Amino acid sequence: xxxxxxxxxxxxxxxxxxxxxLGEAAFAQQPDSAALRPxxxxxxxxxxxxxxxxxxxxxxxxxxxxxxxQTASAIQLITAxxxxxxxxxSLPEALRLAANLQVAQxxxxxxxISARGFNGTTANKLLVLIDGRTxxxxxxxxxxxxxxxxxxADIDRIEVISGPGATLWGANAVNGxxxxxxxDAKDTQGLLLSxxxxxxxxxxxxxxxxxxxxSTVRARIYGRGFDRASTLLPSGQDAADxxxxxxxxxxxxxxxxxxxxxxxxGDLYDGRIGQLTAGDVGVSGGNVVAKxxxxxxxxxxxxxxxxxxxxxxxxxxxFGEDLDTxxxxxxxxxRLGARQDVVWGLGYRLINDRVANSSMLAFLPPGVARQWFSxxxxxxxxxxxxxxxxxxxxxxxxxxYVGFEVQPSGRVNWRPSPSGTLWAAVSRALxxxxxxxxxxxxxxxxxxxxxxxxxxxxxxxxxxxxxxxHQRGALALSVAxxxxxxxxxxxxxxxxxxxPLVIGNGQDGESYGAEVTAQYWLTSRWHVHAGYTxxxxxxxxxxxxxxxxxxxxxxxxxxxxxxxxxxxDLPGHLGLAAAFRAIDDITNQQVPxxxxxxxxxxxxxxxxxxxxxxxxxxxxSRHAEFGTPATRRSFExxxxxxxxxxx
Numbered sequence: 001x002x003x004x005x006x007x008x009x010x011x012x013x014x015x016x017x018x019x020x021x022l023g024e025a026a027f028a029q030q031p032d033s034a035a036l037r038p039x040x041x042x043x044x045x046x047x048x049x050x051x052x053x054x055x056x057x058x059x060x061x062x063x064x065x066x067x068x069x070q071t072a073s074a075i076q077l078i079t080a081x082x083x084x085x086x087x088x089x090s091l092p093e094a095l096r097l098a099a100n101l102q103v104a105q106x107x108x109x110x111x112x113i114s115a116r117g118f119n120g121t122t123a124n125k126l127l128v129l130i131d132g133r134t135x136x137x138x139x140x141x142x143x144x145x146x147x148x149x150x151x152x153a154d155i156d157r158i159e160v161i162s163g164p165g166a167t168l169w170g171a172n173a174v175n176g177x178x179x180x181x182x183x184d185a186k187d188t189q190g191l192l193l194s195x196x197x198x199x200x201x202x203x204x205x206x207x208x209x210x211x212x213x214x215s216t217v218r219a220r221i222y223g224r225g226f227d228r229a230s231t232l233l234p235s236g237q238d239a240a241d242x243x244x245x246x247x248x249x250x251x252x253x254x255x256x257x258x259x260x261x262x263x264x265x266g267d268l269y270d271g272r273i274g275q276l277t278a279g280d281v282g283v284s285g286g287n288v289v290a291k292x293x294x295x296x297x298x299x300x301x302x303x304x305x306x307x308x309x310x311x312x313x314x315x316x317x318x319f320g321e322d323l324d325t326x327x328x329x330x331x332x333x334x335r336l337g338a339r340q341d342v343v344w345g346l347g348y349r350l351i352n353d354r355v356a357n358s359s360m361l362a363f364l365p366p367g368v369a370r371q372w373f374s375x376x377x378x379x380x381x382x383x384x385x386x387x388x389x390x391x392x393x394x395x396x397x398x399x400x401y402v403g404f405e406v407q408p409s410g411r412v413n414w415r416p417s418p419s420g421t422l423w424a425a426v427s428r429a430l431x432x433x434x435x436x437x438x439x440x441x442x443x444x445x446x447x448x449x450x451x452x453x454x455x456x457x458x459x460x461x462x463x464x465x466x467x468x469x470h471q472r473g474a475l476a477l478s479v480a481x482x483x484x485x486x487x488x489x490x491x492x493x494x495x496x497x498x499x500p501l502v503i504g505n506g507q508d509g510e511s512y513g514a515e516v517t518a519q520y521w522l523t524s525r526w527h528v529h530a531g532y533t534x535x536x537x538x539x540x541x542x543x544x545x546x547x548x549x550x551x552x553x554x555x556x557x558x559x560x561x562x563x564x565x566x567x568x569d570l571p572g573h574l575g576l577a578a579a580f581r582a583i584d585d586i587t588n589q590q591v592p593x594x595x596x597x598x599x600x601x602x603x604x605x606x607x608x609x610x611x612x613x614x615x616x617x618x619x620x621s622r623h624a625e626f627g628t629p630a631t632r633r634s635f636e637x638x639x640x641x642x643x644x645x646x647x
Contacts, residue, residue: 056068056077056079056157058071058075058077058157058159059159059179059181060075060159060161060165060177060179061073061075061161061165062168062341062343062378062380062391063168063331063333063343063345063378064333064341064343069421069469069471069476070413070415070421070469071413071423072389072391072411072412072413072423072424072425072467073161073163073165073411073423073425073465073467074100074161074162074163074465074467074478074480074482074515075159075160075161075162076098076099076100076159076160076162076478076517076531077157077158077159077160078094078095078097078098078157078158078160079157080155080156080157080183082094082097082565082567083097083152083155083158084152084153084602085567085575085577085600085602086565086577086579086598086600087577087598087599087600087612087614087616087642088152089152089201089204089226089614089640090149090152091145091148091149091150091152091180092105092111092113092145092148094152094155094158095113095158095160095178096563096579096581097563097565097579098158098160098531099515099517099530099531099532099533099561099563100115100160100162100176100480100515100517100531100533101113101114101115101160101162101176101178102114102115102117102119102533102535102557102558102561104119104556104583104586104625104626105625105626105635106121106625106626106627106633107231107239107241107633108228108229108230108231108239108241108242108243108273108274108633109145109146109228109241109243109273110145110146111145112556112626113126113143113145114126114175114176114557115160115161115162115163115175115176116162116163116175116176116482116484116511116513116535117175117511117535117537117555117557118175118511118537118554118555118557119555119556119557120553120554120555120556121142121626122140122142122436123142123143124136124140124141124142124172124431124434125172125174125175125176125431125459125461126142126143126172126173126174126175126176126177126178127165127169127170127172127173127174127176127177127178128143128148128177128178128180129169129177129178129179129180130148130150130180130182131180131181131182131265131289132289132291132305132307132329133287133289133307133309133327134327135148135309136172137311137323138323138351138353138370138434138435139321139323139353139363139434139435139436140434140435140436141172141431141432141434144283144311144313146243146245146271146273146283147245147269147271147283147285147311149224149226149245149247149269150180150182151206151208151222151224151247151249153188153192153194153206153208153644154182154183154188154208154220154222155180155181155182155183156181156182156183156184156187157181158178158179158180158181159177159178159179159181160176160177160178160179161176161177161178161179162175162176162480162482162515163175163176163425163427163463163465163480163482164409164425164427164428164429164461164463165177165429166395166407166409166427166428166429166430167376167378167393167394167395167407167408167409167427168376168378168393168395169395170347170372170374170376170395170397170407171397171399171405171407171429171430171431171432171458172431172432173429174429174430174431174459174461175461175484182251182265184218184253185210185218185219185220185251185252185253186218186253188208188210188220189210189211189212189218189220190209190210190646190647191207191208191209191646191647192206192207192208192209192644192645192646193205193206193207193644193645194206194642194643194644194645195642195643196612196640196641196642196643197640197641198614198638198639198640198641199229199636199637199638199639199640200228200229200616200635200636200638200640201226201228201229201638201640202227202228202229202242203226203227204224204225204226204227205224205225205226206222206223206224207222207223207224208220208221208222208223209221209222213252216254216255216256217252217253217254217255218252218253219250219251219252219253220250220251221248221249221250222248222249222250223246223247223248224246224247224248225244225245225246225247226244226245227242227243227244228242228243228244229242230242230274231633231634231635231636232622232633232634232635232636233276233633233634234629234630234631234632234634236634239276239633240274240275240276241273241274241275241276241633242274243271243272243273243274243281244271244272245269245270245271245272245283246269246270246271247267247268247269247270248267248268248269249265249266249267249268250265250266251263251264251265252264252265259294259295260292260293260294261291261292261293261294262290262291262292263289263290263291263292264288264289264290264291265288265289266286266287266288266289267286267287268285268286269283269284269285269286270283270284271283271284275315275316278315278316278317278318279316280316281313281314281315281316282312282313282314283311283312283313283314284311284312285309285310285311285312286309286310287307287308287309287310288307288308289305289306289307290305290306290307291303291304291305292304292305299334299335300332300333300334300335301332301333301334302330302331302332303330303331303332303333304328304329304330304331305327305328305329306327306328306329307325307326307327308324308325308326308327309323309324309325309327310322310323310324310325311323314356317358317360318358318360318361319355319356319357319358319361320355320356321353321354321355321356322353322354323351323352323353323354324351324352324353325349325350325351326349326350326351327347327348327349327350328347328348328349329345329346329347329348330345330346330347331343331344331345332344332345338382338385339381339382339383339385340379340380340381340382341379341380342377342378342379342380343377343378344375344376344377344378345375345376346374346375347372347373347374347375348371348372348373348374349371349372349374350369350370350371350372351368351369351370352367352368352369353367353368353369353370353435354366354367355367355435357444358444359443359444359445360442360443360444361440361441361442361443361444362440362441362442362443362444362445363435363436363439363440363441364439364441364452365439368435368439370399370400370401371399371400372397372398372399372400373397373398373399374395374396374397374398375395375396376393376394376395376396377393377394378391378392378393378394379391379392379393386415387414387415388412388413388414388415389412389413389414390410390411390412390413391409391410391411391412391413392408392409392410392411393408393409393410394406394407394408394409395407395408397432399432401432401433401438401456401457401458402432402433402457402458405430405432405458406428407427407428407429407430408427408428409425409426409427409428410425410426410427411423411424411425412424412425419470419471419472420468420469420470420471421468421469421470422467422468423465423466423467423468423469424465424466424467425463425464425465426462426463426464426465427461427462427463427465428460428461428462428463429460429461429463430458430459430460430461431458431459431461432458433456433457433458436452436503437452437453437456437490437503438452438453438454438456438503439452440452440503447500448500449500449501450492450500450501450502450503451500451501451502451503452502452503453493453502453503453504453505455504456490456503456504456505457488457505458488459486459487459488459489459490459505460486460487460488461484461485461486461487462484462485462487463482463483463484463485464482464483464484465480465481465482466480466481466482467479467480467481474520474521474522475518475519475520476518476519476520477516477517477518477519478515478516478517478518479514479515479516480514480515480516481512481513481514481515482511482512482513482514482515483510483511483512484510484511484512485508485509485510486508486509486510486511486539487508488505488507488508489505489506489507489508489509489539489551489554490503490504490505490507490554491503491504491505491506491507491541491545491547491549492504492547492549492553493506493545493546493547494546495546504545504547506541506542506544506545506546506547507539507540507541507542507545507547507551507554508539508540508542509537509538509539509540509551509554510537510538511535511536511537511538512535512536513533513534513535513536514533514534515531515532515533516531516532516533517529517530517531517532518530518531525568525569525570526566526567526568526569527566527567527568528564528565528566528567529563529564529565529566530562530563530564530565531562531563531564532560532561532562532563533560533561534559534560535557535558535559535560536559537551537555537557538551539551539554539555552588555588556586556588556589556591556626557586558583558584558585558586558593559584559587560584561581561582561583561584562581562582563579563580563581563582564579564580564581565577565578565579565580566578572603573603573604573605574601574602574603575600575601575602575603575604576599576600576601576602577599577600577602578597578598578599578600579597579598579599580595580596580597581595581596581597582594582595583595583625586626589626589627589628589632590628590629591624591625591626591627591632592624594620594623594624594625595619596617596618596619596620596623597617597618597619598614598615598616598617598618599614599615599618600612600613600614600615601613608645608646608647609643609644609645609646610642610643610644610645611641611642611643612641612642612643612644613639613641614639614640614641614642615637615638615639616637616638616639616640617635617636617637617638618637620637621636621637622634622635622636622637623635
C-alpha cells in the first residue's frame with residue numbers, strides 16, 4: 001500500500017477555515033476584545049507562584065474540588081503547561097507524563113495503556129473519561145486509542161488515578177481512572193492557527209475560533225487533521241500502517257443565570273488506517289454531550305449530564321462494528337452540618353452494538369442491546385476538622401450480564417502536620433463481562449476453536465492502599481504503596497483435548513508495588529519532576545482450571561519504570577524541556593528494556609506566536625515497546641516543528 005500524503009490534513013484545514021469564517025459571522029465580539037487574547041488559562045499558568053502551582057484542585061477522587069496535596073488517593077496531575085512543553089502530538093503521548101501509568105506504543109495508531117499491570121492492546125481495567133464521557137467500548141471493556149484525538153491545546157488538565165475508583169465511577173475503574181478535562185470556552189477566545197510536520201509526524205494542523213453569543217454564552221469551534229508515518233516490521237521493512245484522520249467539534253458554555261450553568265459540546269471524526277495485507281481500516285464517529293449544574297444553596301448543588309456517542313469501525317475481511325451509546329447521570333452534593341459532605345447519584349446507560357462478522361471470527365448474536373443501571377453514595381466525615389477525615393461509600397450497579405453488583409470503599413486521610421498527608425484505602429472493584437468474554441467465536445461457524453463463556457462473571461479486585469504526601473516550599477513528594485488480590489480472572493478452559501477453548505474465570509492473582517513521584521522547583525524558572533514505579537503481578541490457575549498460561553495473555557507490563565522531566569525558561573523567550581524514560585523489559589513478550597529521550601525547544605518571539613522544535617526517541621535509531629518478537633513494531637527517531645499563532 002502506498003503511503004498516505006499530507007493531503008488529508010490539508011483538506012481538514014481548508015474545511016475548518018470555512019467553519020471559522022462562518023463562526024466569525026455568528027460570534028459577536030465583546031467590546032473589551034477579550035476574544036483576541038491568547039488562551040487565558042495558559043497566560044495565567046505562567047504567572048502562578050510556586051506555592052500556587054503546588055496547590056491545584058482535582059475532582060476525580062471525590063467528585064468535588066479538593067486540593068491535590070490532600071487527596072486520599074494515588075493521583076497525579078498533567079497540566080496544560082506540561083503538555084505544551086512535552087511536544088506531545090496525541091493524547092496517548094501526553095499520558096506518558098504520568099509516572100503511575102504503563103504506556104507503550106504498539107504500532108502507528110495503537111497503544112497499550114494501563115495502571116498497576118494488566119496492560120495490553122485490549123487492556124480492560126482502566127476507565128477513561130473525556131469531559132465526563134466514558135470512552136471505553138463494551139466490545140472488550142477497553143479503549144480504541146486511535147479515535148480519542150482530543151485537541152491538546154484545548155485540554156485544561158488530565159487527572160490520573162492509579163488504583164480503584166469504582167465506588168464513584170463504576171465497573172472497569174479497577175486499576176485506575178484517567179479523567180481528561182478540557183478548557184471552558186471563555187479560556188479559548190480568539191483565533192488559533194497551529195500546524196507543523198516532520199519525519200514521523202508528517203503533517204498536522206488545527207484551526208480553532210472562540211467568541212461570544214450574546215452576553216452570557218461563550219463558544220468555540222475547531223477542526224484538525226494529521227498524517228502519521230508507518231512503523232517498521234521486525235525485519236526493518238515498512239509496516240504500511242501509516243494513517244490520517246480529520247476531526248471537528250464545538251463547545252458552548254452558557255451561564256444562564258447566577259444559579260445555572262449549561263454546557264453543550266460535540267465532535268465528529270473520520271479516518272483511514274493502512275494495513276500491510278488488506279484495504280485500509282475505516283474509523284468514524286461522533287458524540288454530543290450536554291451538562292447542567294445548579295447550586296441549590298451554599299452547601300448543596302445538583303448536576304446532570306446526558307451524552308450520545310456513535311462509533312464505526314471497519315477492518316476489511318475481519319471485523320466491522322457500529323456502536324451507539326446513550327448515557328444519563330444525575331448527581332447531588334450536600335453538606336450536612338459542619339462535618340459531613342455527602343455526594344450521591346444515579347445513572348443509566350444503553351448501548352446498541354451491531355457487528356459485521358467474517359469467516360475468521362464472529363460475535364453471536366451479531367446485534368445486541370445492553371442496559372446498565374447504577375447508583376452511588378459517598379459520605380466524607382471530618383472526625384477532626386482539617387486533620388482527620390474518613391470517606392465511606394459504595395456503588396450499586398445492575399447490568400444485563402450478571403445482575404446486581406456492589407463496589408464499596410473506605411478511605412482515611414490524616415494530616416499529622418501542615419506539610420504532610422497520610423492516607424489509606426480499602427476498595428472492592430469489578431470488571432464486568434464484555435462481549436468478547438461471552439459472545440466471541442472463532443471461526444464464525446462450528447466446529448469452534450474458541451468460544452465465549454456463557455457463564456463468565458465479573459472479575460473481582462480487593463485493593464489495599466497506603467500513601468503519604470509531603471509538600472513544603474518548592475518540594476512536593478508522593479509515595480503510594482498497594483496490594484491487590486484478584487479473583488476470577490479471565491482464563492481459557494478446555495474440557496477435553498478435542499473440545500473447543502472456552503473463556504472462563506479460572507485464574508486468581510495478585511499485584512503489589514509502590515509509586516514514588518517528586519517535584520522540585522530549583523528556581524521560579526526551572527522545574528524538575530521524577531517518578532519511579534515498582535510493580536509485581538502474579539497470576540495462577542484455580543483448582544480444576546486447565547489454563548496453563550499463568551496470566552501470560554492478561555498482563556504485559558514492566559516490573560519497573562523511571563521517568564525524569566525537566567523544564568526551564570531561558571532568556572530570549574526560549575524554553576527547553578526534556579523527558580527521559582527508562583522502561584524495564586516485558587518478560588512474557590520478550591520485549592527488551594529500553595531508555596529514550598524526548599526534547600522540546602520553544603521560542604515565543606511574540607506573546608501570540610509560539611515556535612517549537614521537537615525531537616522524539618533521540619537515543620536510538622529505532623526501538624520496540626510492545627508485542628511478540630514475530631509481529632512487534634519498531635519506532636524510529638523523529639523530529640518535527642510546530643507553529644501556533646493566536647490572534
